[in-house]
Amino acid sequence: MKPAFETRPLSEALGVEVLGVDPSGSLDDGDVAELRRLWLAHCILLFRGVDWTPEQHIAFTLQFGALYTMPGIASKTSTNLSGHPEIMVVSNIKRAGKPIGLRRAGWGWHSDGEDKMVPNMGSLLHALKVPPQGGDTGFANTYKAYEALSPAIRKRIDGRRCRFSRTERHAVNYPNLPPLTDQEKRGRPDVWHPITRTHPETGRTALYVGRWAVEIEGIPKDEGRALIQELTAHAVKPEFTYTHRWKSGDAILWDNRCTQHRAMPFDDDTYERHMQRTTLDGDTPYFVTARGERMESVLS
Numbered sequence: 001m002k003p004a005f006e007t008r009p010l011s012e013a014l015g016v017e018v019l020g021v022d023p024s025g026s027l028d029d030g031d032v033a034e035l036r037r038l039w040l041a042h043c044i045l046l047f048r049g050v051d052w053t054p055e056q057h058i059a060f061t062l063q064f065g066a067l068y069t070m071p072g073i074a075s076k077t078s079t080n081l082s083g084h085p086e087i088m089v090v091s092n093i094k095r096a097g098k099p100i101g102l103r104r105a106g107w108g109w110h111s112d113g114e115d116k117m118v119p120n121m122g123s124l125l126h127a128l129k130v131p132p133q134g135g136d137t138g139f140a141n142t143y144k145a146y147e148a149l150s151p152a153i154r155k156r157i158d159g160r161r162c163r164f165s166r167t168e169r170h171a172v173n174y175p176n177l178p179p180l181t182d183q184e185k186r187g188r189p190d191v192w193h194p195i196t197r198t199h200p201e202t203g204r205t206a207l208y209v210g211r212w213a214v215e216i217e218g219i220p221k222d223e224g225r226a227l228i229q230e231l232t233a234h235a236v237k238p239e240f241t242y243t244h245r246w247k248s249g250d251a252i253l254w255d256n257r258c259t260q261h262r263a264m265p266f267d268d269d270t271y272e273r274h275m276q277r278t279t280l281d282g283d284t285p286y287f288v289t290a291r292g293e294r295m296e297s298v299l300s
């Protein structure tokens with residue numbers, strides 16, 4: 001049997017740095033299985049000093065699952081790398097007066113694709129250029145957040161769904177982008193996901209809220225919104241989070257099924273921040289109740 005990779009914890013809450021692995025090189029099946037074991041156990045993996053081509057970034061990600069190609073978030077906004085649409089560019093850089101990626105992507109707690117029927121399993125973000133201050137990324141362990149909920153709150157939310165709406169929240173979450181067109185709205189119908197999500201690989205339960213969540217089934221709208229705010233604030237308490245101060249060459253693979261993340265603001269009129277992200281496809285969320293019933297997400 002192969003020895004496990006050496007790791008260094010990133011925080012008490014979640015995450016390890018993996019040492020002695022070159023993600024741009026070739027890994028055998030045993031290496032990939034070991035990385036997946038670490039990913040499932042720690043929710044986020046950090047690799048440092050990564051210098052890869054877009055093809056190598058894609059090839060490394062494919063070892064964890066099928067890739068998802070991000071659609072433009074709002075019309076006229078190109079977010080993918082030219083020639084490599086599987087790579088989303090998160091950047092405030094302009095070339096010839098045109099943005100080369102999505103500016104202010106993810107400035108608010110979320111998990112990728114939470115507003116879709118099939119959210120994204122994971123994402124792998126590579127830092128190419130980072131500002132001297134700000135622009136960190138926060139990560140929250142939503143297993144720990146769920147486990148720390150009071151029995152009364154768990155009883156209130158276990159087995160309930162929450163409505164996630166791109167249409168309702170787009171202007172709030174992306175004030176810098178043009179409004180969604182009617183066609184885009186039709187392409188992103190609201191979805192009801194279980195608020196407590198069973199992880200399909202670990203079987204553990206994670207709290208599943210985020211910045212596109214707007215309503216809880218069976219609870220009056222205002223009350224539901226207040227509860228979403230309470231759960232969101234709970235999920236990102238310091239004891240469940242890690243904030244990553246990027247160095248160029250860092251790459252982080254996170255599991256969207258048991259984490260939330262957010263990019264921290266920085267002075268993006270003065271400094272450049274340039275990141276590239278691959279995104280893994282996923283599966284429909286579900287929750288297995290205490291009575292063993294499986295409830296799944298449904299479209300609105």
Ligand code: SIN
Nearest residue numbers: 090105106137262263
């Ligand atoms: C994202 O939400 O994927 C972007 C995160 C970041 O740029 O830090």
